[in-house]
Amino acid sequence: MSKRSKKKKDSILFRLMNAIFTIVLAGIMAYGLQCYSATSSNGGFINSLFTNNSQTLKFAQISDAHFYTGEDNTSYKLRAESDKLLDDAITQVNETPGVNFVMFTGDQIDKSFEKELRAFLPHAQNLKYPWYITFGNHDTCIGGYLTPEVYLSMVHDANPDFNFKKPYYSFIPKKGYKVIVLDTIIRDRLTSNGKIGEEQLSWLKNELDNSEKDTVLIFMHVPVVEPFASAGHRLLNADEVRTVIETHKNPIAVFQGHYHATMIKQFDNILYVSTPSLVSYPNAFRMITVTNHKNKVVFNIEFKETNLKNIQKLAKIMVFASNLYTGEEKDQSGVFEIEKK
Numbered sequence: 001m002s003k004r005s006k007k008k009k010d011s012i013l014f015r016l017m018n019a020i021f022t023i024v025l026a027g028i029m030a031y032g033l034q035c036y037s038a039t040s041s042n043g044g045f046i047n048s049l050f051t052n053n054s055q056t057l058k059f060a061q062i063s064d065a066h067f068y069t070g071e072d073n074t075s076y077k078l079r080a081e082s083d084k085l086l087d088d089a090i091t092q093v094n095e096t097p098g099v100n101f102v103m104f105t106g107d108q109i110d111k112s113f114e115k116e117l118r119a120f121l122p123h124a125q126n127l128k129y130p131w132y133i134t135f136g137n138h139d140t141c142i143g144g145y146l147t148p149e150v151y152l153s154m155v156h157d158a159n160p161d162f163n164f165k166k167p168y169y170s171f172i173p174k175k176g177y178k179v180i181v182l183d184t185i186i187r188d189r190l191t192s193n194g195k196i197g198e199e200q201l202s203w204l205k206n207e208l209d210n211s212e213k214d215t216v217l218i219f220m221h222v223p224v225v226e227p228f229a230s231a232g233h234r235l236l237n238a239d240e241v242r243t244v245i246e247t248h249k250n251p252i253a254v255f256q257g258h259y260h261a262t263m264i265k266q267f268d269n270i271l272y273v274s275t276p277s278l279v280s281y282p283n284a285f286r287m288i289t290v291t292n293h294k295n296k297v298v299f300n301i302e303f304k305e306t307n308l309k310n311i312q313k314l315a316k317i318m319v320f321a322s323n324l325y326t327g328e329e330k331d332q333s334g335v336f337e338i339e340k341k
Contacts, residue, residue: 055176055291057100058099059100059102059103059173059287060089060096060099060101060102060286061103061255061273061285062086062278063105063257063285064136064258064260064280065085065108065109065278066079066082066277067086069115069116076281076315078283085279085311086123087123088308089285089304090126092285093129093287096287100173100174101179102127103131103134103181105221105256105275106134106135106137106138106222107136107137108120109138110279112139112144114146117146122158130161131161132219134167134257135151136258137186140187141190142189148183148187164181168181176292177214177215177217177290177292180218182200182204182219182220183220185221185222193236194233196237204241204245208244208248212250214250215250215292216250218254220256222234223235223254223256223257224245225238225242225265226238227259227262228324233259245270246268246270248269249269251269253271253290254271255275256273261325262274262284262327262332263331264331264332280318280325282315282325283315284304286301286304287301289302296339297340298336299335299336301335302333303333
């Protein structure tokens with residue numbers, strides 16, 4: 001065969017292979033677009049390729065929504081606007097790709113009545129991601145019908161992802177992570193203080209003992225570490241609870257509410273995060289991305305204000321010292337690393 005014939009044959013073969021490659025690539029792209037269309041309500045196929053990282057966990061913390069069906073506000077809570085503020089936060093969460101779950105850290109409702117919880121739940125059901133709750137002091141009351149058992153049952157009926165029968169519980173959102181939800185509410189008297197009883201404290205220690213290789217995320221309403229001192233709101237056995245948590249050396253982050261204030265403090269391998277209220281200034285929530293590396297865990301904490309700026313301006317006027325609730329810049333957003341030991 002002459003060199004010219006050989007070159008011609010190679011050229012034809014090259015064009016043939018190129019055509020086959022183009023057809024295969026087009027087929028892959030068409031399939032990808034079909035998958036994207038089919039899964040767009042969950043963030044999209046293309047997005048899932050980048051967010052489905054087994055080492056990364058993303059969640060939202062929404063605290064102190066104080067949902068209220070009435071039309072009056074308190075001295076500093078714009079509870080008459082609570083539905084709008086809640087819907088705005090939920091819309092922002094739904095527009096965020098790759099969220100693994102949403103946690104409401106207490107005071108979902110402002111008054112402990114079944115009608116209030118029944119009105120709150122359809123809004124929470126608009127979340128396209130799994131969602132969970134902790135109890136706040138406004139969620140149940142002494143002698144009322146809305147007991148913890150009734151409350152949990154109602155949440156379960158509205159939420160297929162919620163299958164817990166106790167006010168404190170744990171679950172594994174992804175391999176390498178443990179979520180622990182604590183119940184800090186005192187129910188034998190009317191008080192804004194909190195406490196964790198001996199039985200639950202023993203349960204917490206056992207959960208932490210069995211999760212020493214995991215990154216642990218603890219959610220509670222009344223904080224272990226206060227954003228500011230308030231004798232009438234503090235956790236009465238905070239020192240005892242903190243001792244149980246801080247005797248463990250794995251990465252642990254504690255997410256709190258109740259004080260309507262913004263704070264982030266790190267003590268060695270423990271991160272304490274307080275998130276403000278939706279219904280009082282600064283009308284904000286948090287988005288957290290946790291990345292589990294070989295030798296460290298990185299927390300990217302984002303402070304997310306609601307978009308209802310007219311409500312936020314009014315809310316700011318109603319508080320005595322706005323910086324008490326917004327905290328400093330370092331209390332709002334930041335990247336925090338915890339070394340693995």
